[in-house]
Amino acid sequence: MRSKGTSMTTRFGILISVCALAWVTTVASADDTPRPNVLFLICDDLNCDLGCYGHPLVQSPNIDRLAKRGVRFEHAYCQFPLCGPSRASFMAGLYPDQTLIHRNSIRIRERLPEVVTMSQAFQKGGYTATRIGKIYHYGVPRNIGTPGHDDPASWNHTINPIGRDKTEENKVFSLVPGSYGGTLSWLAADGTDAEQTDGIAAAEAAKLLHEYAKSETPFFLAVGLYRPHTPYVAPKKYFEMYPSDKIVVPEVPQDYLKTIPKPAAQSVTRKKEQVNLKEDLARKAIQAYYASITFADAQIGLILDALDESGLAENTIVVFTSDHGYHMGEHGHYQKTTLFENAAHVPLIIATPKMKTAGQTATSPAEMVDFYPTLTDLAGLKAPKILPGVSLAPVLRDVTVSPREAALTQYASGYSIRTPRYRYTEWGKDGVDGNELYDHESDPQEMTNLASDAAHMKQAEQLSKLLRQRIRDANAVPQGLKQFKGKVVPRQLPEAAK
Numbered sequence: 001m002r003s004k005g006t007s008m009t010t011r012f013g014i015l016i017s018v019c020a021l022a023w024v025t026t027v028a029s030a031d032d033t034p035r036p037n038v039l040f041l042i043c044d045d046l047n048c049d050l051g052c053y054g055h056p057l058v059q060s061p062n063i064d065r066l067a068k069r070g071v072r073f074e075h076a077y078c079q080f081p082l083c084g085p086s087r088a089s090f091m092a093g094l095y096p097d098q099t100l101i102h103r104n105s106i107r108i109r110e111r112l113p114e115v116v117t118m119s120q121a122f123q124k125g126g127y128t129a130t131r132i133g134k135i136y137h138y139g140v141p142r143n144i145g146t147p148g149h150d151d152p153a154s155w156n157h158t159i160n161p162i163g164r165d166k167t168e169e170n171k172v173f174s175l176v177p178g179s180y181g182g183t184l185s186w187l188a189a190d191g192t193d194a195e196q197t198d199g200i201a202a203a204e205a206a207k208l209l210h211e212y213a214k215s216e217t218p219f220f221l222a223v224g225l226y227r228p229h230t231p232y233v234a235p236k237k238y239f240e241m242y243p244s245d246k247i248v249v250p251e252v253p254q255d256y257l258k259t260i261p262k263p264a265a266q267s268v269t270r271k272k273e274q275v276n277l278k279e280d281l282a283r284k285a286i287q288a289y290y291a292s293i294t295f296a297d298a299q300i301g302l303i304l305d306a307l308d309e310s311g312l313a314e315n316t317i318v319v320f321t322s323d324h325g326y327h328m329g330e331h332g333h334y335q336k337t338t339l340f341e342n343a344a345h346v347p348l349i350i351a352t353p354k355m356k357t358a359g360q361t362a363t364s365p366a367e368m369v370d371f372y373p374t375l376t377d378l379a380g381l382k383a384p385k386i387l388p389g390v391s392l393a394p395v396l397r398d399v400t401v402s403p404r405e406a407a408l409t410q411y412a413s414g415y416s417i418r419t420p421r422y423r424y425t426e427w428g429k430d431g432v433d434g435n436e437l438y439d440h441e442s443d444p445q446e447m448t449n450l451a452s453d454a455a456h457m458k459q460a461e462q463l464s465k466l467l468r469q470r471i472r473d474a475n476a477v478p479q480g481l482k483q484f485k486g487k488v489v490p491r492q493l494p495e496a497a498k
Contacts, residue, residue: 037127037220038220039307039319040222041223041300044228044322045083045230053072053347057246058293061297061301067359068359070349070351071349071360071396072362073392076346076348076368077346078367081338081411084105091117091119093384093387093388105137108136112484113482114481116384118375119154120153121381122220122375123156125381125382130155130208132158132159132204132221132222133225134225134226135222140226141180141231144162147160159201161201163197164195165197168189173185175274183230183274184274185231186233186289189235190236193295193299198296201224209307210306227292230335233292238292241291247287249286252332252447253447261433261435263433263434264434267411317351319348319350320348325341330445338411339415339436341438341446345418346368364392364402364420374392384481386479413428416436421439422438424463426467426468435460437449
């Protein structure tokens with residue numbers, strides 16, 4: 001079903017389009033070959049617990065089959081492990097210190113009134129840009145079925161699905177009764193996939209793909225699924241796929257928090273009701289999260305089926321990702337907002353028509369700010385010169401290419417970089433509140449902080465120099481783009497994450 005007021009172009013969007021700089025206005029290249037369409041698929045709060053990323057239990061057959069027809073990025077990272085800042089960042093193609101968005105519930109044009117977003121670049125190139133579900137920030141489940149904190153100028157059409165997961169909130173179990181979006185909560189739901197919000201979104205996407213194929217409409221179609229964001233709601237059959245005795249709850253040494261800087265310890269203990277969960281409760285939470293992943297995967301499958309059936313797969317770029325990673329008991333933490341691998345690492349698969357590297361894995365670091373320059377590059381469109389990201393198109397042609405040395409993520413007062421081997425983090429200005437160093441060759445769980453280890457001092461110094469340069473670059477004010485001039489305090493703990 002569609003909410004009222006969807007599928008329309010706003011006057012504000014028209015004004016932005018008219019007033020913007022000149023852009024390519026045709027969807028055919030110089031040799032008359034049609035430019036590719038874009039299908040941008042994103043899950044909410046999905047980590048890399050997927051079959052194609054090597055998870056031994058989670059079943060994700062449809063995402064896995066997309067990986068076989070595309071390139072899977074082993075080291076892709078968000079810029080901020082919280083929905084609002086991350087989504088504003090990749091849609092603008094700018095770092096959070098450039099968008100000035102460091103918490104939820106801020107509309108992008110409150111900070112950057114003249115920004116040309118990724119989907120706008122395609123609009124200006126002659127594409128129809130459509131959003132289904134969550135692309136910019138939404139309060140979940142509060143804003144399901146509404147425009148949320150959307151950017152109307154980014155789309156020609158929008159669809160806001162709403163299903164029984166929203167209307168049956170009273171059935172959801174929560175650690176804090178009545179609290180769903182920021183608290184561990186779940187429901188093994190009655191009914192079918194098609195009755196859930198994401199099932200409706202998938203059906204709408206499939207319908208649009210067939211319509212676009214018939215009308216030969218060039219499109220940028222962004223489909224944002226709400227799962228596996230809390231509350232973890234999926235039909236009962238998905239819960240049954242993950243018996244409790246198969247669930248493994250991560251173990252954390254008793255004195256672990258003493259080995260990491262105070263801000264890092266605060267980031268994994270700030271949700272007091274979720275610290276030291278009893279094993280039975282932890283198993284149920286993890287089971288529900290996995291069930292929601294497999295449910296979301298099924299909806300991705302419906303969309304991919306429609307892409308194939310419509311014949312559009314032959315000329316459509318497909319991107320699959322998440323807005324950030326997620327903890328499910330690692331470091332004793334559940335959900336997001338840390339600078340550990342679990343919260344920063346995102347799944348990323350990019351498939352292009354007739355690609356010769358299909359099924360291969362890229363080990364180059366990649367950032368979500370790279371989406372914008374990559375997709376405009378692949379489509380032959382112009383992108384704003386201010387974008388700090390790099391095009392990943394060369395990696396799609398040769399997975400051994402590495403256009404980045406490291407990926408940058410920030411949260412609260414901390415910044416972290418991830419190279420193919422190491423993660424290095426500093427808290428406070430120039431690391432005044434502590435630092436962390438993890439060697440992923442020997443410690444992929446990031447449980448042994450080597451920052452004070454004499455044998456790793458030189459490595460820490462080199463990575464500190466690189467990190468501080470990356471921080472300076474990420475704070476550069478985009479030339480020619482007006483920013484909000486009011487008071488912004490980017491280093492504080494986001495209110496919506498407390």
